[in-house]
Amino acid sequence: MPGSDQPLEEFTRETGIKVKLLAPPEGSLNALALWKELLQKGSTTPDLYGIDLIWAQILSSYFLDLKSYFGSDLSSMGPLLLSSYSDGDRLVAMPFQTNIGVLLYRTDLLRKYGYKAPPKTWDELEKMAARIQAGERQAGKKDFWGYVWQGAAAEGLTCNALEWQVSEGGGHIIEPNATVSVNNPNTIRSWKRAARWVGAISPPGVVAYREWDSLNVWGSGNSAFHRTWESHERLAHLTGMPVGDTVIGNLMEGKVGVTSLPTGSAGGASTLGGSGLAVSRFSAHPQETLQLIRYLLRARAKSLQAQYENKSDVQLEFSNLPPVLSLDPRLRSSSQRWDGIVTRPTIVAGMKYEDVTRAYINAVHSVLTHQQGAAEAAASLEKQLIQMTGFKKGPPLTENHEAGKRNP
Secondary structure, X not given: OOOOOHHHHHHHHXXXXXXXXXXXXXXXXXXXXXXXXXXXXXXXXXXXXXXXXXXXXXXXXXXXXXXXXXXXXXXXXXXXXXXXXXXXXXXXXXXXXXXXXXXEEXXXXXXXXXXXXXXXXXXXXXXXXXXXXXXXXXXXXXXXXEEEOOOOOOHHHHHHHHHHHHHOOOOOOEEOOOEXXXXXXXXXXXXXXXXXXXXXXXOHHHHHOOHHHHHHHHHOOOEEEEEEEEOHHHHHHOOOOOXXXXXXXXXXXXXXXXXXXOEEOOEOOEEEEEXXXXXXXXXXXXXXXXXXXXXXXXHHHHXXXXXXXXXXXXXXXXXXXXXXXXXXXXXXXXXXXXXXXXXXXHHHHHHHHHHHHXXXXXXXXXXXXXXOOHHHHHHHHHHHHXXXXXXXXXXXXXXXXXXXXXXX
């Protein structure tokens, strides 16, 4: 479910239908475990589930097919986005919020150290982060770090590591043609580079950071760069709106820039994320739940339009962002190409995705914590993925095959 009570209260005033908001546990995989437990029991509550876009194939059998209910609303959504919430011809959830991985940077510190623009490549990021970190520590900020990100053994690490390896030509873990590609020199090189960051330009504890941990370091002013998820709403947080118990904008006002993630030898890569709204097939109130989804989608569209009309109030420096994060909703058309946007291998892995991502997370985390070398971890992971999926080994695909169909 969406995290704000205000639209739900307005919905109740308008329709007389009462809505109770249930908070999910922290972390995508933890929430997935709880949702699976409730749905497998055939629980009549919740009626409406907020699901991560990577869950559609895993939970498909528990939700209504929404295509016939929202057919007219789908024409404005790109095929990449719709395929993420579909299982074959079934629309498992209505896309509600879209996020992509981006890089936040301190505009004041870039100017202070003579940089005219944020880093375009991972090599540039390393050099700039190291120099700014050294300078700030010399000035007395002993807890200052160059770059913070999410390195905990959680789904966020899959998103980060996929960006690292795709940008170096390392492929998508499992390719859309149902081949396991993860054990290759480009992936291994990208993992080694990230392991080198730990304790150098990133805190030793980054290997335990979830999103709120990295956000706290960034929000306290103790980092030059921060990998995070961004969407229209979340960009607004950086102008001074409350984020949990902190107000980042008070400290960072006029000092924050946002740009695409750095590129590697094969270009740029930002993982697609987001949430959708799904109706339980066990719901005792399916029509009311569908009515609520329509209301929430309408309310969000109005909110985005308001942000566009007031975009001059957003005190951020934008650099090289893809159209999906434009404050103008009209740019988000079905014909729009999202160059550099990559998806996790949920469609090809289907029901096995949860096992695939857990194995991938464990392999990458073992490299970051120096429990295994990158080459050893990639070889072991390859064997695990082949065994759990029945797929064969294959090379990374270099062309954009994001719209590949799920293997039957």
